[in-house]
Amino acid sequence: LLCFRTSLVTSLLFHLLLHSPLTQTSIIRQPNIVLLMADDLGIGDVGCYGNDTIRTPNIDRLAKEGVKLTQHLAAAPLCTPSRAAFLTGRYPLRSGMDAINNYRVIFWNGGSGGLPPNETTFAKILQQQGYSTGLVGKWHQGVNCESRNDHCHHPLNHGFDYFYGMPFTLISDCQPTETPEMDRAFRRKLWIATQMIVLVTLTAALGRLSGLISVRWKTVTCLAGVSLLFFISWFSSYGFVRYWNCIMMRNHEVTEQPMVTERTTSLILNESISFIERNKHKPFLLFLSFLHSHTPLLTTEKFLGRSNHGLYGDNVEEMDWMVGQVLDVIDKEGLQNTTLVYFASDHGGWLERQEGTRQLGGWNGMYRGGKAMGGWEGGIRVPGIFRWPGVLPAGTVIDEPTSLMDIYPTVVYLAGGVLPHDRVIDGRDLMPLLQGRVDHSEHEFLFHYCGIHLHAVRWHHKDSGAIWKVHYVTPVFRPYGAGGCYDRGFCPCFGEGVTHHDPPLLFDLSRDPSEAKPLSADTEPLFDTVIRKVGVAIEEHRRTLTPVPEQLSVYNVVWKPWLQPCCGTFPFCWCDKEGES
Numbered sequence: 137l138l139c140f141r142t143s144l145v146t147s148l149l150f151h152l153l154l155h156s157p158l159t160q161t162s163i164i165r166q167p168n169i170v171l172l173m174a175d176d177l178g179i180g181d182v183g184c185y186g187n188d189t190i191r192t193p194n195i196d197r198l199a200k201e202g203v204k205l206t207q208h209l210a211a212a213p214l215c216t217p218s219r220a221a222f223l224t225g226r227y228p229l230r231s232g233m234d235a236i237n238n239y240r241v242i243f244w245n246g247g248s249g250g251l252p253p254n255e256t257t258f259a260k261i262l263q264q265q266g267y268s269t270g271l272v273g274k275w276h277q278g279v280n281c282e283s284r285n286d287h288c289h290h291p292l293n294h295g296f297d298y299f300y301g302m303p304f305t306l307i308s309d310c311q312p313t314e315t316p317e318m319d320r321a322f323r324r325k326l327w328i329a330t331q332m333i334v335l336v337t338l339t340a341a342l343g344r345l346s347g348l349i350s351v352r353w354k355t356v357t358c359l360a361g362v363s364l365l366f367f368i369s370w371f372s373s374y375g376f377v378r379y380w381n382c383i384m385m386r387n388h389e390v391t392e393q394p395m396v397t398e399r400t401t402s403l404i405l406n407e408s409i410s411f412i413e414r415n416k417h418k419p420f421l422l423f424l425s426f427l428h429s430h431t432p433l434l435t436t437e438k439f440l441g442r443s444n445h446g447l448y449g450d451n452v453e454e455m456d457w458m459v460g461q462v463l464d465v466i467d468k469e470g471l472q473n474t475t476l477v478y479f480a481s482d483h484g485g486w487l488e489r490q491e492g493t494r495q496l497g498g499w500n501g502m503y504r505g506g507k508a509m510g511g512w513e514g515g516i517r518v519p520g521i522f523r524w525p526g527v528l529p530a531g532t533v534i535d536e537p538t539s540l541m542d543i544y545p546t547v548v549y550l551a552g553g554v555l556p557h558d559r560v561i562d563g564r565d566l567m568p569l570l571q572g573r574v575d576h577s578e579h580e581f582l583f584h585y586c587g588i589h590l591h592a593v594r595w596h597h598k599d600s601g602a603i604w605k606v607h608y609v610t611p612v613f614r615p616y617g618a619g620g621c622y623d624r625g626f627c628p629c630f631g632e633g634v635t636h637h638d639p640p641l642l643f644d645l646s647r648d649p650s651e652a653k654p655l656s657a658d659t660e661p662l663f664d665t666v667i668r669k670v671g672v673a674i675e676e677h678r679r680t681l682t683p684v685p686e687q688l689s690v691y692n693v694v695w696k697p698w699l700q701p702c703c704g705t706f707p708f709c710w711c712d713k714e715g716e717s
Contacts, residue, residue: 166265166419167524168475169547170412170466172459173222173423174519175215175274175306175430178485180501181452182519187499189444190452194460198479198521203532203570207603207645208520209539209582209594210483211562213510215276215305216241216688217585218482218540219425223257223277223294225544225555225563227583231255232684233277235587238628239693240508242278243319244373245304245381246700249692250278250289252685258544259421260295261553268415270298272408273425276305278687280699284706287388300386300407302395302427303701310382311397311432315491318377320625326370333363372707373695379709380700390703391713397434400427403714405458409465416469421547424462428455431489431496448496473526476550480540481518483507487620502650504619508626510586511607513651514619528570536577537596537603542566560680581673586629593670594645605651606670607641609634640667 179185183192184199185206211221217228217240228234231252235241242249251257259269271291278289291299308317316323337359343349344356373380384392384400408424427434433451443449459479466475485498487506497507505512520538522528541563545555549565564578576598584592586609595604611627611634613620621627628634642655642663657663686692702709 165474166267166551167527168419168471169262169267169421169550170462170475170477171421171423171543171547172462172477172479173219173273173425174428174455174479174481175426176483176486176498176507177429177452177455177481177519178498178500178506178514179481179503179517179519180499181429181485184521185519186501190449191443192452192456194456194463195479195519195521197463198459198477198523201525201530202477202521202523203528203534205520205522205538206533206535207537208480208518209537209584210481210516210518211539211541212585213483213506213508213515214240215274215482219276220251220255221562222482222540222543223251223259224255225258225541225561226255226559227541227562227585229585229588230560230562230681230684232687234585235629235688236686237587237688237690239688239690240587240629241688242276242304243693244695244700245279245383246373246695246697247278247693248281248696248699249687249689250281251294252687253281253288253293255294256556256559257294258547259291259423261548262421262551263295263297265551265553266419267551268298268418268420269296269423270411270415270421271296271301271423271425272299272411273301273404273423274305274427274430275299275301275303275425279303279701282699284699284701285388290388292387296423298387298411301384301404301425303383303385304381306427306430306432306434307377307381308432309377310395311434312378314432316377317431318381319374323374326374330363330367330370333359333366337363372697380695383701383703384714385701389713390701390709390711392715393701393703393709393711396712396715397432399714400434401436401454401458405461408462412462412465412469412471416471419551421551426455426458428452428458429498431486433496446494448498452498473524476522476524476527476547478523478543479519479521482540483518484509484515487514488622488625490622504651505611505627506620508586508621509611510589510629511584511592511610513605513645513649516584522566522570529572532570532572534569536569537579537582537594538566538569538577539563539579539582581670581677583674583677589629590674591629593674595666595670595673601646603645604666604670605643605645606667607637607643609636610641611635642666 184196210218212218217234220228220233263269281288308314340351340356344351378394382394384395429451433447435451439450439454443453484500484506489497500514503513505514509515544563545565568574582594591609592607614623643651703711
């Protein structure tokens with residue numbers, strides 16, 4: 137018995153020696169958590185991921201002092217669904233946040249769609265665990281449901297104690313000097329339709345006056361009324377995009393309508409630093425959701441002309457500087473060893489975003505495709521970096537499939553919380569992988585959607601090390617041979633703009649990460665086995681899906697005046713409370 141006890145004690149001591157006391161830190165103490173998310177940043181735009189022409193020393197420093205993930209994946213290739221998955225740890229179609237139509241993101245602050253109130257974000261769980269929770273920057277998950285002030289989709293209704301930023305997303309319409317971006321093609325059609333109706337009305341009126349056309353004045357008056365009503369019906373929304381969508385809020389209060397873009401960057405940075413300083417004596421969660429590097433690429437004068445890649449490069453370098461400022465305040469307050477810092481992008485860079493000869497979108501390195509493409513790697517493979525000195529091994533690189541959805545269980549467990557038991561959580565706790573306690577990601581299959589349409593599936597065959605990628609649907613690139621849908625500006629998810637593959641396209645990403653050479657039954661002996669195995673996984677995955685209300689339906693997406701956030705008496709909505717203060 138004595139020998140047995142001695143052996144047991146020895147085994148326990150050996151186990152403790154093998155597992156560094158650093159592992160225990162995350163269990164004993166709730167760390168501060170700082171989540172930094174770029175907007176539309178391509179994986180090829182960052183120095184530590186291979187870019188040697190855009191300077192990102194602070195993001196590179198994070199990778200040097202922490203863990204870099206080389207196969208970090210967004211759950212969707214566009215802002216709204218990707219961020220919904222990030223916040224909930226669930227594929228966006230589980231919450232109704234992926235589109236059944238071509239309106240694939242929240243389009244208006246005055247729409248009724250958004251992250252459903254019954255979804256449980258990681259912020260809500262951390263709030264229950266005693267954390268101070270703050271969101272600074274972009275939200276893009278909706279605002280109201282039924283009335284202007286119900287705030288059912290608002291950050292404060294989803295677990296954040298404090299919010300400062302844009303409830304919508306940055307678009308070129310927010311910058312008066314830029315060409316309007318929002319629904320540009322549809323807006324052009326509306327203008328043409330209006331002009332045609334007016335032309336018909338004028339023709340009828342002139343014909344009646346000249347006697348060339350036998351038409352009653354009552355008919356001419358009705359035509360004029362229809363023309364006016366049609367114009368008002370669309371111009372009341374699209375004619376005032378800057379006032380309706382380009383606004384800043386502090387908690388529930390609209391502070392700028394429209395936003396003053398010249399000071400947006402400094403305000404977001406100052407709010408982030410202030411939040412850290414206010415909450416340094418207790419556990420806090422800060423989600424700094426950058427407006428960089430989304431068009432119109434708001435960049436302060438200090439950084440204009442500094443990069444070798446025009447305005448886009450300037451904007452990325454400014455964002456990197458902002459990352460450095462946040463890291464500096466963490467270090468200055470002595471919080472570096474008790475703070476987990478995470479940096480990522482919400483999806484791949486926007487290849488087709490151009491104005492004339494100016495390239496305004498990002499670069500996705502060797503990876504094929506980009507923003508809006510649900511299957512190709514360039515649309516979903518993003519930077520993913522963690523730093524926690526003393527807990528995570530510095531200078532580590534992990535080439536295992538991981539997801540933005542994994543942040544959810546990771547931070548919940550670190551905070552001492554419990555995952556919801558009444559729903560499927562698709563993310564996996566990353567701490568064992570980040571700390572080197574396991575060699576492989578828990579993800580065997582990852583499903584790559586474009587809207588609600590399944591475009592591709594990834595199978596991580598851990599025994600062989602192969603990472604199989606099966607494409608069922610791919611976008612049609614135009615012009616032929618180009619890497620994007622330059623004729624449309626966005627690649628679609630369905631319809632004439634996609635190709636359905638039967639048999640599917642198969643790639644082994646461990647040998648062909650750029651997806652350049654599709655395999656076939658003639659060139660790959662395991663072709664049929666892989667296709668069959670992935671087919672079974674899809675069937676099992678679909679059995680876990682349940683019908684939910686579509687948050688991005690046409691009804692939920694359209695602008696509704698009674699839901700429009702307004703800092704005055706609607707429709708007289710304009711204010712500059714930041715300037716006044």
